[in-house]
Amino acid sequence: MTAIARRRPGRRGLATLVCGALAAGGLAAAGVSALDPGAARASSHREAPLISGQPQYDNTDVYAFVSPDKPDTTTIVANWTPFEEPAGGPNFYPFPEDAQYDVHIDSDGDAQGDLLYRWTFDTKVKNGNTFLYNTGAVTSLDDPDLNVTQTYDIDLLKLDDQKVVSTKKIADDLPVAPSHVGKASMPDYKKLRDQAVRKVPGGGTSYVGQADDPFFLDLRVFDLLYGGDLSETGRDTLKGYNVNTVALQVPNADIRQSAKQPTVGIWSTTQRKNAKGD
Numbered sequence: 001m002t003a004i005a006r007r008r009p010g011r012r013g014l015a016t017l018v019c020g021a022l023a024a025g026g027l028a029a030a031g032v033s034a035l036d037p038g039a040a041r042a043s044s045h046r047e048a049p050l051i052s053g054q055p056q057y058d059n060t061d062v063y064a065f066v067s068p069d070k071p072d073t074t075t076i077v078a079n080w081t082p083f084e085e086p087a088g089g090p091n092f093y094p095f096p097e098d099a100q101y102d103v104h105i106d107s108d109g110d111a112q113g114d115l116l117y118r119w120t121f122d123t124k125v126k127n128g129n130t131f132l133y134n135t136g137a138v139t140s141l142d143d144p145d146l147n148v149t150q151t152y153d154i155d156l157l158k159l160d161d162q163k164v165v166s167t168k169k170i171a172d173d174l175p176v177a178p179s180h181v182g183k184a185s186m187p188d189y190k191k192l193r194d195q196a197v198r199k200v201p202g203g204g205t206s207y208v209g210q211a212d213d214p215f216f217l218d219l220r221v222f223d224l225l226y227g228g229d230l231s232e233t234g235r236d237t238l239k240g241y242n243v244n245t246v247a248l249q250v251p252n253a254d255i256r257q258s259a260k261q262p263t264v265g266i267w268s269t270t271q272r273k274n275a276k277g278d
Contacts, residue, residue: 045082045217045238055081056096057270060243061215062103064266067249073203074255076117077247078103078268084210084242090131092179093210093244094150095121098273101246106265107257115255116157116164119208119246121176123150133179138186141175141195150176152208154200154248171200177209204250211245213238 051058063077080101084093095101097120105115126147127135136145154171157164177196180189197207219237226232256264 045215046219054272055083056093056244057099057272058082059101059268059270060213062266062268063214066252070249072253073249073251075247075249076103076266077245079211079213079215079243079245080270081244082213082241083238084213084244086180086210086240086242087182088179089181090133092133092181093242094123094148095119095152095176095208095244096272097121097123100271102269102271103246103248104265104267104269105255107255108261109263109265111265112162113159114257116159117170117248118155118157119152120155121150121152122173123148134181134185137184138178138181138192139188141178141192146178149178152176154206170202170204171198171206174198174200174206174208177207179210200248202251202254204248204254206249207245207247209245210242211247213241213243 045058045060046052048058058080060079060082062079063075065075067073067075078101080095081093099121101119103117104113105117106112107114126144126149130147133148134145135147136143138146141149151173152171153169153173156168156170158166158168175196175198177193178186180186186192193207193209196209197205200206215238216236217238218233218235220226220232220235256262
């Protein structure tokens with residue numbers, strides 16, 4: 001199974017951002033959805049002008065592939081917030097609470113969503129008298145020195161003719177992996193990330209937190225095409241930057257209607273309260 005990331009830029013705007021993924025050989029073909037009212041399409045690392053000013057709502061890329069460790073499952077990864085400098089304290093890069101982060105599934109090949117996985121977030125601050133993300137070395141997700149924490153819910157919505165016919169909560173109040181403040185603050189960051197990997201009902205696995213941006217992008221092209229010196233091409237501008245990631249591993253049977261329709265479309269959108277498109 002080969003996975004191919006594919007960004008889906010469209011009409012520039014802010015209200016709804018769309019990003020699709022394509023995988024060869026069986027699961028995940030690209031698709032695009034527009035959500036009413038006032039849906040606007042865009043997907044970028046910086047090139048859509050309106051959303052570049054609101055990066056926490058900017059979905060960059062989607063990946064979907066048959067899981068190498070569990071071939072009867074599909075792993076879906078969707079990324080937001082491009083160009084996260086790891087040392088981005090003291091606020092770092094929380095998921096906003098006024099947004100819905102959606103991954104859409106087309107299971108019958110009509111380029112319309114049949115299922116929708118929706119992530120929403122809640123933020124808690126233990127000590128409101130300090131601006132610090134952590135007040136000491138953090139050794140676990142429930143460490144009292146981790147001052148700012150986030151949790152998330154995942155809802156599974158079933159759709160018929162783009163209308164919601166049922167909603168089921170498949171994750172409730174799960175922890176988001178904290179941003180990596182540094183070795184002094186988080187001496188074993190891998191342990192914290194591992195603690196953020198959680199099982200969800202029905203045989204699924206979930207992770208939400210920061211990850212290295214896997215997309216290759218050479219943005220020097222905007223410097224007058226390298227000043228005409230094409231020998232400078234091939235530099236990965238995104239190297240060393242993070243993104244905010246949601247990753248969900250689900251049984252194949254959950255996202256396809258039958259073995260006769262083994263190809264499914266997968267794409268992501270972001271919805272924000274009171275957003276306005278152009």
